[in-house]
Amino acid sequence: MTARQTAQAQKNFPAAPEKSVTAAKPLETVDGAAHCKATGQVLDLIGDKWTIMVVGVLSRGPTRFNEIMRAVGGVSHRMLTLTLRGLVRNGLVSRTPFATIPPRVDYELTELGRSLIEPLKVMSGWAMDNGAALEQAKARYDTAQSSEQ
């Protein structure tokens, strides 16, 4: 969530593919620095260990801190705090504390946050479709490596 932005700050693609191909094959290439930069930004938001899991939980409705923690499972107290803070900061999640005792805080996806679900489902769909192929490739690669040693 931090490593990339530094590298990206001074990152200007040296040369776009001369004569933007956007008209020719708009769906075949990712061409252009803008796309890469933009995609990188999103990955900085959700590319860490816990964010998508949390978003996944929150997509089911407003949830309290400890509920999220149990639902995600395996996340430390501290990391959940940080993850949520990041989401709130980026406006993807709203945080509404109740002055009850014991205190209670609800987290909920904002409109912006919900708009992210679609892209996530696309990724998820791709993963479901191609996960097997990926595993296969890995297996093949690994056995190939160890045998030719």
Place this chain on the structure above:
Amino acid sequence: MTARQTAQAQKNFPAAPEKSVTAAKPLETVDGAAHCKATGQVLDLIGDKWTIMVVGVLSRGPTRFNEIMRAVGGVSHRMLTLTLRGLVRNGLVSRTPFATIPPRVDYELTELGRSLIEPLKVMSGWAMDNGAALEQAKARYDTAQSSEQ
């Protein structure tokens, strides 16, 4: 690329939302462990600092090692090697060495690799659309924090 899978290996969602909501609002929720797990897998592939940049470059056609390095800019020799190896291992990129002198190696997206471009463009599109909103949210959040100190 490694941190998550360990956590995810033993990660079984404790309880799916009782009575799967899949029929009701299939496009509004990310519900289900499968989706989260799958999405997590993809993020393990492309969630690191360099992979998408490399994929972006390769989406324009076969490219040599040093070309990629220059095109990406800021990536170290070592990390590019590792990134490419990961992509090759997962079957997203093919590696074809030429026994010329000096040696030359071309990297190219495989069919599987190209199929990933679409999802990436979706993410990229979302980022382009909402990047401003994210920046705004961050700015608001940060100023709010520093002022109420």
Place this chain on the structure above:
DNA sequence: CTGGATCCCGAAGGATACTG
């Protein structure tokens, strides 16, 4: 219950030198 602060370890990743 939610959140902050500290400590600490292991992994990520840059720099550099070496090999084919």
Place this chain on the structure above:
DNA sequence: CAGTATCCTTCGGGATCCAG
């Protein structure tokens, strides 16, 4: 040119204790 090996620094992230 492409790839490997080593060193060294930084940082993510878990455990733990403290506070409101």
